[in-house]
Amino acid sequence: MLTDKEREEIHEEMMAYPYPSAVCVDALKIVQRHRGWISDSAVADIASELGMSADAVDGIATFYTRIYRKPVGRNIILVCEGISCMVMGYEPVYKHISAKLGIGFGETTTDERFTLLPVSCLGDCDHAPVMMINDDHYNNLDIKEIDAILEKYV
Amino acid sequence: MEYPLTEHINPGRSPLGIDEYIRAGGYRGVDRALKEMSPSDIVSIVRASGLTGRGGGGFPTGLKWSFMPKENDGGIRYLVTNADEMEPATFKDRYLLEGNPQLLISGMIIASFAIGASKAYIFMRWAYKKAEKIIRKALAEAYESGYLGRNILGTGFDLDIYLHTSAGRYMCGEETGLLNSLEGKRGIPRTKPPYPAVSGLFGRPTVVNNVETLCWMPSLVLNGSDWFIKLGRTGEGGTKLYGVSGRVRKPGLWELPMGTTLREIIYDHAGGMLDGYKLRGIIPGGASSDFMVESDLDTPMDFKSPVKAGSRLGTGTMVILDDKTCPVKFIHNMLKFFAEESCGWCTPCREGLPWVVKVLASLENGTGKEGDIEILEHQSWYMGPGNTFCALAPGAVEPMQSGVKYFRDDFQKHIDGKRCPWR
Ligand SMILES: Cc1cc2nc3c(=O)[nH]c(=O)nc-3n(C[C@H](O)[C@H](O)[C@H](O)COP(=O)(O)O)c2cc1C
Ligand code: SF4
Ligand code: FES
Numbered sequence: 360m361l362t363d364k365e366r367e368e369i370h371e372e373m374m375a376y377p378y379p380s381a382v383c384v385d386a387l388k389i390v391q392r393h394r395g396w397i398s399d400s401a402v403a404d405i406a407s408e409l410g411m412s413a414d415a416v417d418g419i420a421t422f423y424t425r426i427y428r429k430p431v432g433r434n435i436i437l438v439c440e441g442i443s444c445m446v447m448g449y450e451p452v453y454k455h456i457s458a459k460l461g462i463g464f465g466e467t468t469t470d471e472r473f474t475l476l477p478v479s480c481l482g483d484c485d486h487a488p489v490m491m492i493n494d495d496h497y498n499n500l501d502i503k504e505i506d507a508i509l510e511k512y513v
Numbered sequence: 514m515e516y517p518l519t520e521h522i523n524p525g526r527s528p529l530g531i532d533e534y535i536r537a538g539g540y541r542g543v544d545r546a547l548k549e550m551s552p553s554d555i556v557s558i559v560r561a562s563g564l565t566g567r568g569g570g571g572f573p574t575g576l577k578w579s580f581m582p583k584e585n586d587g588g589i590r591y592l593v594t595n596a597d598e599m600e601p602a603t604f605k606d607r608y609l610l611e612g613n614p615q616l617l618i619s620g621m622i623i624a625s626f627a628i629g630a631s632k633a634y635i636f637m638r639w640a641y642k643k644a645e646k647i648i649r650k651a652l653a654e655a656y657e658s659g660y661l662g663r664n665i666l667g668t669g670f671d672l673d674i675y676l677h678t679s680a681g682r683y684m685c686g687e688e689t690g691l692l693n694s695l696e697g698k699r700g701i702p703r704t705k706p707p708y709p710a711v712s713g714l715f716g717r718p719t720v721v722n723n724v725e726t727l728c729w730m731p732s733l734v735l736n737g738s739d740w741f742i743k744l745g746r747t748g749e750g751g752t753k754l755y756g757v758s759g760r761v762r763k764p765g766l767w768e769l770p771m772g773t774t775l776r777e778i779i780y781d782h783a784g785g786m787l788d789g790y791k792l793r794g795i796i797p798g799g800a801s802s803d804f805m806v807e808s809d810l811d812t813p814m815d816f817k818s819p820v821k822a823g824s825r826l827g828t829g830t831m832v833i834l835d836d837k838t839c840p841v842k843f844i845h846n847m848l849k850f851f852a853e854e855s856c857g858w859c860t861p862c863r864e865g866l867p868w869v870v871k872v873l874a875s876l877e878n879g880t881g882k883e884g885d886i887e888i889l890e891h892q893s894w895y896m897g898p899g900n901t902f903c904a905l906a907p908g909a910v911e912p913m914q915s916g917v918k919y920f921r922d923d924f925q926k927h928i929d930g931k932r933c934p935w936r
Contacts, residue, residue, distance in 0.1 A: 375634075375675040376697070377715055383697035384680050388639075422699040423680035425639050441601045442800055443758035443832045445846045479683070479850050480601040480800075481640050484758035484832065485765050494642045 361404045365390055369408060379409045383419050387426050396427040432467040432474035434512040437491040441480030447487035453477075455502050459509065472513065515744060517732040518725065518752060519768045522612035528647060531654035534615040542731030543660060546623045547668045550734065555627035559730075561738035563750055568595055568686075568723030569799060569827045570904075571816040580710035581628050581718050591719040592625045592633040593695065594727055597679060597686035599638060600799035601850055602832040605754040606724040608766055610637070610644035613728075614651035618674065620727035622660060623734055625672050628720050633674045636691050639681050648676050683854035687903050688721040690856070701856045702903040725754060747772030749815040753826075757783035759833030760790040766830065772813040775805065779833070786835065794834040794919060798827015800847040801908025803915035804834070823915060839935035840920040841927055844913055845873035851909035861896045862906035868892065869913065876924065879932040886924050889917050 361369070372385040386405045391397050397420050399413075406413040420426045438453050453464070456475060460468050467474040483489045486498035492512055521529055521537060529537065546555055560575030581590065594617065598606045609617060617635075625633050635648060652674055655661045663671050677695055684690040685700040692714050694700035713719025729751065733741055742750035749771050755778050756766040762784030769778065775795065779785065786792050794804040797814065803824035805812065812818050816826050834843050852866035869892050875881045893914035896906040917924060926934050 375673075375677075381695075381697040381715075384694065385677070385697075388678070388680055419697070419699055423682055425679075425681035440846070441850070442796070442843065442846050443602050445843070446759045446832065446835070446838055478640070479599065479854075480603065482598050482604045482607040482638065484602050484604045484830070485756055487758060487764075491640065496640075496642065 361390070361408055362393065365393055365404075366408065369405075380411050380415075383409060383411065383416060384423065387416075387420050387423070391426060395433075396430050398430075430467070432471045434472060434493055435474050435476060435491075436509075437476050437478035437481075438464075439479070439481045439483075439487070439489040439491075440477045441484065441487075443480070443484030444487040444489055449488045451502055452488050452490065452500050452505065455505055456509070459506065473509075514770070516752065516768050517744075518609065518616070518728050518754065519612070521616065522608070524612070528611070528613050528651070529615065531615055531651065531658050531660075534613075535658070539615055539731070540619055540660065542733075542735045543619045543622050544666065546626055546730075546734045547666050547670055552627045552629060555623060555730075555734060558733055558738050559627070562733055562741040563738075564726065564729055564733065564741065565749065565816055566723055567725035567753070567829075569600065569801075571826065574722065574726055577710070577722075578624075578628050578720060580708060581720065582711070585629060589632055589715075589717050590628060590630040591714040591717055592621060592628060592630040593688075593691065593714060593719060593721045594621060594633070594635045594724055595686060595688065595691060595721055596635055596637040596641070596644075596724045597691065598641075598724075599681075599683045599686050600801065600828055601847060602758060602796060603799045603828040603830045604756055604758070605766060605828060605830050607638075607641055607644060608754065609724050609728055610641060611647055614644075614648050615655070616728050616731065617648075617724055618651055618655050618660070620730035621674060622665070622672060623730035624720070624722065624727055626670055628718075630720070631671050631673070633672065634695060634714075635674065635676045636685070636695055637676060637678050639679050641678075645676070645678055652676065683850075684856045684903075684905065687905065690903070691721060692719065699856075701858055704902060745771035745815065747813050747815045747818065749817065753814070753829050755782070755814065756830035757833065758831065760787045760835040760837075761785065761833060762787055772815040772818070774811050774813050776810040778814065778831075779810070786833070789837075791836040792833060793836050793840065794916075795831050796834070796847075796912055797824055797831045798829055800832075800850065801904075801911055802827040803911040804919055806919055824911075837935070839877070839933055840916055840923050841873060841876050841933065842935065844916045845870065845877055847912050848873060848909060851905065855905060856903075858903075859901040859906065861892075861900045862909075865892045865896045866906065866909060876927040877933050879927070879930075881928045881931075883928060885928065886917060886921065889913055889924075893917070 372382045406416045488500045489498045564574045565571040685694045689703035690700040709719040809822040852870045857863040893910040898907045
């Protein structure tokens with residue numbers, strides 16, 4: 360079941376579109392914001408709200424990179440592996456974080472504090488290397504600063 | 514030198530609110546367009562200016578608008594701003610979105626009026642969280658000031674603008690993939706024809722334009738097409754946002770006359786290469802553009818000239834390949850992105866991209882063999898223009914085909930030495 364808050368936010372989005380299924384992507388993002396990821400029951404909840412089949416919603420959910428169909432940690436680290444960040448050294452950044460947290464790309468720490476994922480170019484290439492943690496953007500990354508950045512996320 | 518796109522942007526400070534922007538004369542273009550001009554007057558100016566789309570394709574904007582049906586059937590028409598900016602090594606629209614949201618909004622009002630759109634969307638990259646906040650605030654201000662909503666400036670013109678943030682997929686930047694995504698579907702491209710001007714968003718006539726393209730409207734209606742043409746150096750009018758990333762002294766983004774040369778952009782503005790690094794190649798306009806090299810440095814970076822050097826302007830933001838970076842690894846990085854982003858509709862793209870990524874990875878790992886370079890060449894042809902529904906695959910092969918051409922010896926060294934010489 361969708362919560363009242365989720366339903367309210369989805370219906371607000373509907374004002375911008377001519378019919379309910381057009382908000383499917385927005386609905387997935389809204390529910391994910393509240394629950395962290397999109398489980399099978401989240402897919403079913405959205406489907407019934409929008410008058411769609413669960414398969415149709417799942418087909419859309421799995422198309423988009425930023426919709427998580429598996430559980431993720433409380434904080435998501437996205438390290439840009441785009442071409443400019445490669446030239447400017449995202450690999451040392453990745454290696455540092457990976458060693459510090461003991462996880463590789465696609466993995467979550469056992470305490471569920473962090474999930475580490477690669478991301479394509481973040482549109483800030485003149486300040487490479489770049490990463491995001493949740494909604495926060497970090498650029499001109501220096502390995503020496505990374506530990507302090509990670510500390511901010513519990 | 515005039516800076517119509519960036520004059521009101523103060524890096525490091527928050528963008529002008531609508532009141533400040535109006536006081537700075539920012540909404541004069543909208544006032545002029547809605548009160549003194551007809552939609553066809555505006556389309557004529559845009560056509561006469563020769564303004565070409567800044568999203569990478571360079572299609573003439575006025576011509577695109579003129580494809581909208583002449584007859585008004587009373588139904589809704591749409592304008593969609595493409596702010597997806599997922600092309601690797603592209604970082605220009607973000608600057609405009611964060612720096613001067615009212616410029617884009619005023620441009621969208623003028624464009625919507627010109628094409629008869631009463632609803633418009635901004636389709637924006639999910640990652641642009643700061644821009645999202647800024648645009649939401651700017652839209653609310655525009656509604657409060659009476660520049661959006663019903664009966665704008667008492668002219669009877671209605672316009673609503675909605676912000677949609679994407680869920681992340683490069684395909685959504687392709688205009689018909691974008692329309693599918695905005696309809697809540699998988700963001701796969703559509704067959705064309707019909708073109709969006711005939712059947713676009715929700716089956717209605719639609720124009721899709723890039724952020725930078727639409728930001729031209731306010732100054733264009735105020736100053737006219739001759740003014741625009743004179744801003745450029747080579748007959749292609751306007752200024753252009755050019756950017757440089759990679760091992761240069763001052764990576765950055767600058768608004769310069771259209772047709773500024775590569776040499777000026779890289780050496781005068783980006784300060785040239787960092788000490789200890791030599792320039793080997795330039796990807797001039799996002800990952801899906803062909804390499805340019807040292808001997809191309811005097812090419813004016815407009816839409817026509819780079820084509821003679823076998824490349825294209827693309828998005829105008831570049832990344833430099835230096836001598837301490839392996840060209841095979843550099844190309845592998847970009848092709849891996851394209852392979853992951855392929856939507857899988859066309860066989861050459863779905864099968865070809867993962868194949869070349871495998872070959873490039875094996876070259877990097879020292880397990881490449883004779884014949885691999887030929888596979889890359891063959892696949893470059895196979896995925897080229899005409900064999901696929903959208904431009905993803907033909908774009909993806911550009912850095913590979915030109916990379917093999919310019920750095921063939923380096924590819925061969927990986928095979929002969931059974932290892933990457935840069936490792
Ligand atoms: C795979 C692919 C991705 C694209 N991504 C973008 C993008 O992020 N932003 C953009 O403006 N155009 C992008 N384009 C180009 C659009 O299809 C379209 O040509 C453009 O938005 C039209 O606007 P313009 O005429 O103002 O340039 C992309 C094209 C392809 C094939
Ligand atoms: S070229 Fe690739 S991305 Fe484009 S439609 Fe075909 S399979 Fe999809
Ligand atoms: S490549 Fe990392 S921000 Fe563009």
